[in-house]
Amino acid sequence: MKKRQFDLIAFDWDGTLFDSTAIITRCIQLAVADVGGTVPSDEDAAYVIGMALGPALAHAAPDVPKEKHPELGARYRHHYVAGQSDINLFKGVLPLLTALRGRQHILAVATGKSRAGLNQALQAVELRGMFDGSRTADETAGKPHPLMLNELMAEFDVGPERTLMVGDTTHDLQMAVNAGCASVGVSYGAHKPDSFEMLNPRFVAHSVGELHDWLLENG
Secondary structure, eight states: OOOOSOSEEEEOOBTTTBOOHHHHHHHHHHHHHHTTOOOOOHHHHHHTBTBOHHHHHHHHOTTSOGGGHHHHHHHHHHHHHHHGGGOOBOTTHHHHHHHHHHTTOEEEEEESSOHHHHHHHTTSGGGTTTOSEEEETTTSOOTTSTHHHHHHHHHHTOOGGGEEEEESSHHHHHHHHHHTOEEEEETTSSSOGGGTGGGOOSEEESSHHHHHHHHHHHO
16 A cells, blocks of 8 residues: 555535535526626636635625625525535545545545535435544635634644645635645536646546546555
8 A cells, every 4th residue: 555645635525525516506696696686607606616605605796785695695595405405426436535534544524615514415324424524614714714724634633744635626725725735626616727727736636536546646
């Protein structure tokens, strides 16, 4: 077995492990329409995925006044709950996580989701006990602030040089830079991979299979 380079591997959730980019984009657009704002394009709506919900919606709907932000958030949650049964893990994620656990990596989630939303997702039988720790935006700070990674590293007593962040957005990769950690980007999520280069990820995976192979060889 090749020696580990990273003890702690933190994964983003939506667009990295969970195939949720399309439904989140649609829910943002529906919510903005509900409160009378200018509906963002697919690209603009997808750009905010990974951020904390409040700042994400404000960025996606700049013409919606602040007094309507609570209603905007409520409409987003309404549409998301209505469609969340359609969201699944990307094919190949479970074998990947199982293989990493077999190599004794510490596995964690660092996500812009709320704690309630993540806890609900983690109730899936196949995911119980898969992750050693997690942090969400509502209990720490939204990406790209490094607090999520800083807290995870402190919890498991792992330094930044032994920590790897895996995500599908520039917010994830910038968070890794801000925390002094290495990163890997995935191109099958919310952001186009040509925006990753300036953030110096170790690798950009174009499929879960590529991510699996790279992490087992280089993680």
